[in-house]
Structures are given as structure tokens and as C-alpha cells.
Amino acid sequence: xxxxxxxxxxxxxxxxxxxxxxxxxxxxxxxxxxxxxxxxxxxxxxxxxxxxxxxxxxxxxxxxxxxxxxxxxxxxxxxxxxxxxxxxxxxxxxxxxxxxxxxxxxxxxxxxxxxxxxxxxxxxxxxxxxxxxxxxxxxxxxxxxxxxxxxxxxxxxxxxxxxxxxxxxxxxxxxxxxxxxxxxxxxxxxxxxxxxxxxxxxxxxxxxxxxxxxxxxxxxxxxxxxxxxxxxxxxxxxxxxxxxxxxxxxxx
Amino acid sequence: xxxxxxxxxxxxxxxxxxxxxxxxxxxxxxxxxxxxxxxxxxxxxxxxxxxxxxxxxxxxxxxxxxxxxxxxxxxxxxxxxxxxxxxxxxxxxxxxxxxxxxxxxxxxxxxxxxxxxxxxxxxxxxxxxxxxxxxxxxxxxxxxxxxxxxxxxxxxxxxxxxxxxxxxxxxxxxxxxxxxxxxxxxxxxxxxxxxxxxxxxxxxxxxxxxxxxxxxxxxx
Numbered sequence: 407x408x409x410x411x412x413x414x415x416x417x418x419x420x421x422x423x424x425x426x427x428x429x430x431x432x433x434x435x436x437x438x439x440x441x442x443x444x445x446x447x448x449x450x451x452x453x454x455x456x457x458x459x460x461x462x463x464x465x466x467x468x469x470x471x472x473x474x475x476x477x478x479x480x481x482x483x484x485x486x487x488x489x490x491x492x493x494x495x496x497x498x499x500x501x502x503x504x505x506x507x508x509x510x511x512x513x514x515x516x517x518x519x520x521x522x523x524x525x526x527x528x529x530x531x532x533x534x535x536x537x538x539x540x541x542x543x544x545x546x547x548x549x550x551x552x553x554x555x556x557x558x559x560x561x562x563x564x565x566x567x568x569x570x571x572x573x574x575x576x577x578x579x580x581x582x583x584x585x586x587x588x589x590x591x592x593x594x595x596x597x598x599x600x601x602x603x604x605x606x607x608x609x610x611x612x613x614x615x616x617x618x619x620x621x622x623x624x625x626x627x628x629x630x631x632x633x634x635x636x637x638x639x640x641x642x643x644x645x646x647x648x649x650x651x652x653x654x655x656x657x658x
Numbered sequence: 659x660x661x662x663x664x665x666x667x668x669x670x671x672x673x674x675x676x677x678x679x680x681x682x683x684x685x686x687x688x689x690x691x692x693x694x695x696x697x698x699x700x701x702x703x704x705x706x707x708x709x710x711x712x713x714x715x716x717x718x719x720x721x722x723x724x725x726x727x728x729x730x731x732x733x734x735x736x737x738x739x740x741x742x743x744x745x746x747x748x749x750x751x752x753x754x755x756x757x758x759x760x761x762x763x764x765x766x767x768x769x770x771x772x773x774x775x776x777x778x779x780x781x782x783x784x785x786x787x788x789x790x791x792x793x794x795x796x797x798x799x800x801x802x803x804x805x806x807x808x809x810x811x812x813x814x815x816x817x818x819x820x821x822x823x824x825x826x827x828x829x830x831x832x833x834x835x836x837x838x839x840x841x842x843x844x845x846x847x848x849x850x851x852x853x854x855x856x857x858x859x860x861x862x863x864x865x866x867x868x869x870x871x872x873x874x875x876x877x878x
Contacts, residue, residue: 467782469778469782492784495784499782499784500779500782502775502778502779502782504775506773506776506779508780508796509797518783522783522784522785522786522789523784564783565783568783568784574782
């Protein structure tokens with residue numbers, strides 16, 4: 407993990423956010439005082455809809471620049487003007503709530519990110535990724551003929567074939583049946599164990615957060631109300647609002 | 659009449675083909691840009707584009723005529739860049755202007771029909787802006803090919819502009835549509851009908867070819 411060149415803890419931090427804000431048309435939707443994401447951890451972001459979870463994820467994916475504050479990735483500051491350079495951007499990828507497959511075959515979809523990087527001989531990697539998600543038999547099929555669960559697994563294969571340093575998951579199982587939910591959770595867990603991928607998961611499902619994450623952050627109205635290791639978060643939350651959310655009492 | 663007819667067919671195809679090539683080469687990038695980018699003045703350009711899509715070709719023919727004629731603004735300049743009146747090149751210019759808004763407008767609509775979140779996904783997977791635009795264009799391929807078909811249809815069948823700027827000169831600027839007008843006026847209805855059938859046939863074959871290009875995209 408730590409190669410010892412750069413002191414100790416610096417290397418372990420993938421993202422660092424300080425006083426980070428995001429505003430649309432003058433309305434602030436996100437205001438993060440301080441947040442660190444450690445290398446190799448699974449961090450879940452939970453909270454009601456409109457709490458800024460997805461916006462935060464989009465900033466972590468460099469899809470949008472922050473409006474203010476400090477954001478760094480792997481020790482490099484991301485400036486809001488030029489945004490993240492391509493080389494850094496390509497170490498992070500996201501799986502969206504909807505699979506967002508291209509109108510091509512399943513294997514072409516999985517090969518897509520590799521092709522963007524100019525890696526043409528990718529058959530073996532694509533096959534392996536499809537095997538990881540249990541869909542190697544559908545490689546030649548057109549993506550638009552897949553069921554919802556299959557499509558989302560292809561989307562996951564398309565992301566993990568890139569071996570990203572960070573995998574961002576935005577409600578990846580929100581529209582799926584329990585069978586596919588558990589399949590996808592297992593794939594994510596295995597990816598984390600085998601490759602040590604850093605994962606940031608956005609979910610409104612507290613049970614999923616509990617099953618997968620090591621740390622959980624609770625967002626409300628664009629702010630982090632509480633962030634804690636998973637056990638602490640669920641068993642002895644410090645903030646009354648977190649407690650209400652965990653109990654399922656929060657009305658929103 | 660045999661070789662003469664062949665010449666007319668070939669000239670029709672050449673003029674409309676080259677004009678389509680130009681309007682496609684300019685129209686598709688413009689359509690993609692208009693579909694993907696938001697910038698100041700975009701609405702005005704879109705409005706101009708939409709107007710151009712329904713603009714009477716004969717009026718465009720008139721503009722090009724004025725532009726190229728000796729008494730027109732460019733007549734005196736004698737620029738090597740602009741073609742002379744009553745030449746196939748002048749017809750190409752007029753037909754390019756007629757078909758360009760159709761290609762650009764329909765391409766823009768097709769690109770805007772692609773889910774914006776798909777574009778974000780493509781960027782998230784590591785695409786450069788150029789790669790993202792190309793990917794969106796490929797997703798919109800059915801609509802883009804429709805835009806080319808519409809552009810071709812608008813010029814192969816067009817008569818007013820080619821008549822004005824081409825002059826329907828035998829052996830030089832006579833194309834299928836202007837030949838039909840002429841033969842009908844002379845009372846040669848059989849020949850006019852035969853030419854009409856050739857025009858229809860050409861149009862049909864050209865569209866079949868483009869649908870073939872569209873290929874799998876149209877299935878299901």
C-alpha cells in the first residue's frame with residue numbers, strides 16, 4: 407500500500423475536500439466542510455433525495471467543477487477552471503442508477519472504455535469482466551435486448567474492466583430485483599477484496615450501506631451531518647437527525 | 659438520345675452528389691455542435707437553420723444568381739473562389755446551400771435526442787470531448803442518416819435553383835429535372851415521363867443504399 411516515499415498518511419488519502427461548495431444559478435446545493443476518502447475503503451453516502459449525494463459524486467468524478475473550496479485527488483489539487491486532467495480523470499469511473507449502455511453489442515459496451523484509451527486487443531479482458539458479472543454467454547447480444555438487471559451488470563463490467571483506482575456507484579441497485587441486488591453487491595465486495603478498489607457508494611437504502619460500507623456519511627441539505635465507521639453510525643449515531651434517518655423515522 | 663440521356667443522369671448525380679458531400683461535411687459537425695453545446699446566439703442560429711430547412715429553393719437560386727452574376731456584388735471581383743454562372747459548379751453551390759440546413763438541422767435534432775446522461779456516462783468512462791461527441795453521433799446514427807437522405811431528396815428533385823443558376827444548357831448544365839420541364843413544354847410527354855421515371859428510380863436506389871448504411875440501426 408504505502409511505498410514509504412511520501413511520509414505515511416498522505417498516500418492513504420484518495421480524496422480530500424475542504425470547504426467545498428457547489429452552486430447552481432446562485433443556489434448552493436452542496437457545502438462540505440471537510441471530507442476525506444481513504445485508499446481502499448468503501449464509503450457510503452446516505453441521505454434523502456435532494457441532499458446532495460449525487461452532486462458530490464459528480465464532483466468526485468470530475469464531471470463538474472466545484473464552485474469553491476479545495477478538492478484534491480491522489481494528492482493533486484483539482485483546479486475548478488481547467489478541471490481534472492484526462493490522465494487523472496481516467497482513474498475514476500462511475501456506474502449510474504440507469505445502466506446507460508450504448509446501442510451496441512454487450513462486448514462492445516464492455517470494451518468501450520478500453521477503446522477510449524487506445525487499447526484495442528482487449529478480448530480477454532472483456533471476456534474476464536463479463537465472466538465476473540456472470541454474463542459471458544451474452545457477449546454477442548445487443549445491449550438493448552437485456553433485462554434491467556443484466557444491463558446494470560454489463561454497466562458494472564464496463565467499469566471494472568478499466569481497473570479504476572476509484573469506482574463511484576450512484577444508486578446502482580435502485581431499480582433492481584433482490585436477486586440482482588445481491589449479485590451486484592457480491593461483485594462489488596469481490597472487486598474491493600481482490601483489487602483494493604476505493605469505492606464511494608451513493609444509496610438511499612440504509613441496509614445496503616450497512617451491508618457494504620466501512621464508513622457511512624449522512625448528508626442532509628448539502629451538508630455532511632455525520633460521518634462514522636459503519637457500526638458506530640448505525641448503533642450509536644451522535645446526531646439526532648442521523649438517528650432518525652437510521653430508524654426510518656425521518657420524514658422527507 | 660442514349661448518350662445524351664446518360665450525360666444528363668451523370669450530371670444530375672454529380673452535381674447533387676458533390677453538393678451533398680459538401681453539405682454533409684459541414685452540416686454534420688455544425689449539427690453536432692448545435693446539439694451538444696450551449697452558447698450565446700445559439701437560439702438565433704437554430705432559428706436561421708430551421709428557416710433554411712423550409713426555404714424555397716428557387717429563392718436560394720435567386721440569391722446565388724445575384725451573387726454570381728456580373729452585375730452582382732461578386733461579379734466585378736471575379737474571385738477565383740466563386741464559380742461562374744451557368745456552370746455545374748454554380749449549381750453545386752446553390753444545392754449545397756439548399757441541403758445544408760436540412761443536414762445540420764436534422765443532425766442537431768438527432769443528437770439532442772440522445773439521453774444527456776449517456777454523454778456523462780461516456781465522459782465518466784474516460785472520453786475526451788471529441789470522443790464523447792463522436793460516441794453521441796454514433797448513438798444518433800439513425801437520425802443522422804435521415805438527415806442525409808432529406809438533404810439528398812431536397813436537391814436531386816429540385817428544379818428552380820438549378821434552372822436559374824445553371825440555365826439548362828444542353829450538354830453543359832442540363833439535369834434531369836430541368837430536362838423534364840423542357841421536354842414537357844415541347845410536348846414530348848413520353849420522354850418527360852421516362853426522365854421522371856429515371857429520377858424516381860435514382861432517388862429510390864440512393865435511399866435504399868443509405869438505408870443499407872443505416873443497417874442494423876433500423877432493425878427491431
